[in-house]
Amino acid sequence: MTAALAVTGLSAGYGSAPVIRGISFEVLPGEIVALLGRNGAGKTTTLLTISGLVRARAGEVSVGGKAVAAHHPRAVTRAGVGHVPEERALFANLSVRDNLAVAGARRARDLRRVLELFPELERLLDRRSGLLSGGEQQMLALARAVHQRPKVLLVDEMSLGLAPKICQRLVDILRRLATEQGLAVVLVEQHLFLALEAADRAYVLHRGEITLSGTRAELAERRAELEAAYLGSVTAGAAAA
Numbered sequence: 638m639t640a641a642l643a644v645t646g647l648s649a650g651y652g653s654a655p656v657i658r659g660i661s662f663e664v665l666p667g668e669i670v671a672l673l674g675r676n677g678a679g680k681t682t683t684l685l686t687i688s689g690l691v692r693a694r695a696g697e698v699s700v701g702g703k704a705v706a707a708h709h710p711r712a713v714t715r716a717g718v719g720h721v722p723e724e725r726a727l728f729a730n731l732s733v734r735d736n737l738a739v740a741g742a743r744r745a746r747d748l749r750r751v752l753e754l755f756p757e758l759e760r761l762l763d764r765r766s767g768l769l770s771g772g773e774q775q776m777l778a779l780a781r782a783v784h785q786r787p788k789v790l791l792v793d794e795m796s797l798g799l800a801p802k803i804c805q806r807l808v809d810i811l812r813r814l815a816t817e818q819g820l821a822v823v824l825v826e827q828h829l830f831l832a833l834e835a836a837d838r839a840y841v842l843h844r845g846e847i848t849l850s851g852t853r854a855e856l857a858e859r860r861a862e863l864e865a866a867y868l869g870s871v872t873a874g875a876a877a878a
C-alpha cells in the first residue's frame with residue numbers, strides 16, 4: 638500500500654544548529670501514528686517542517702506517493718495535509734459558526750457534515766470561540782481541519798491541558814475518521830499512555846532523532862525500553878527498531 642505520508646531523511650532547525658536530523662517515517666492510509674518524546678525533542682519542529690512552515694535543510698516529504706514541493710505550505714495543504722497546531726489557531730473573537738465558515742464550512746450541508754462528527758459543537762455555534770473550554774476549542778480546531786478533507790492530519794499536543802475523558806472523545810473521533818475515511822493521522826504527544834492507547838504505531842524522538850519505533854503491541858512489550866527512550870536515557874540510534 639502506498640503511504641499516505643512518507644518522510645525521508647528530514648533535517649531542519651532554526652539557527653545554525655539542526656533541531657531535527659535525518660527523520661524518516663511513514664503513515665499508511667487509515668493509520669494513527671504517534672510521535673513521542675519529551676519537551677524539546679523536536680516533535681513540533683517535525684510537524685512544522687512537514688507542513689513547509691519551517692524550512693527543511695535536507696530530506697523529502699511525499700503525500701500519497703508524490704513528493705511535495707519543500708518550503709511551500711500551500712502546496713503541502715493542496716496535496717492533502719491538514720495541520721492542527723498546538724495553539725489551535727482559532728479566531729477568538731469569531732463565533733464557532735464563523736470559525737467553521739472561514740475554514741470553508743459555509744453551506745448548511747457542510748455544517749451538517751461537521752456537526753455529524755462533532756455534535757457537541759451544535760449548541761455552541763453562536764458562541765465566541767475564545768469563550769469555549771479547552772476541550773471545546775480543541776474540538777473546533779479539529780473540526781476546521783477535518784472539514785478540508787485532508788488525507789493526512791498532523792495534530793500537535795491535542796491532549797494538552799484537557800481532561801482524560803475529553804482526550805478520549807477526541808481520539809475516538811480521529812479513530813473513526815481513520816477507519817471510515819482512511820485518514821492518516823500523525824499525533825504528537827507528550828502524554829505517553831494516551832498516545833500508546835490511541836496509536837497503531839509510534840516513533841520516539843530524542844534530541845531530534847528517532848531512537849525507537851514499533852507497533853503498539855511491540856512497544857507495549859518493550860515498555861521499559863520505551864520509557865527509557867522517552868525519558869532520554871537511551872542514546873540516539875542505540876535502540877532504533
Ligand SMILES: Nc1ncnc2c1ncn2[C@@H]1O[C@H](COP(=O)(O)OP(=O)(O)OP(=O)(O)O)[C@@H](O)[C@H]1O
Nearest residue numbers: 651652656674675676677678679680681682683827
Ligand atoms: N522558533 C524557534 N526558534 C528557535 N528555536 C526553537 C524554535 N522553536 C523551537 N525551538 C527549539 O527547537 C527545539 C525543539 O523544539 P520543538 O518545539 O520542536 O520540540 P517538541 O518536541 O515539540 O517539544 P514541546 O513539547 O516542548 O513543544 C527546542 O530546543 C526548542 O527550544
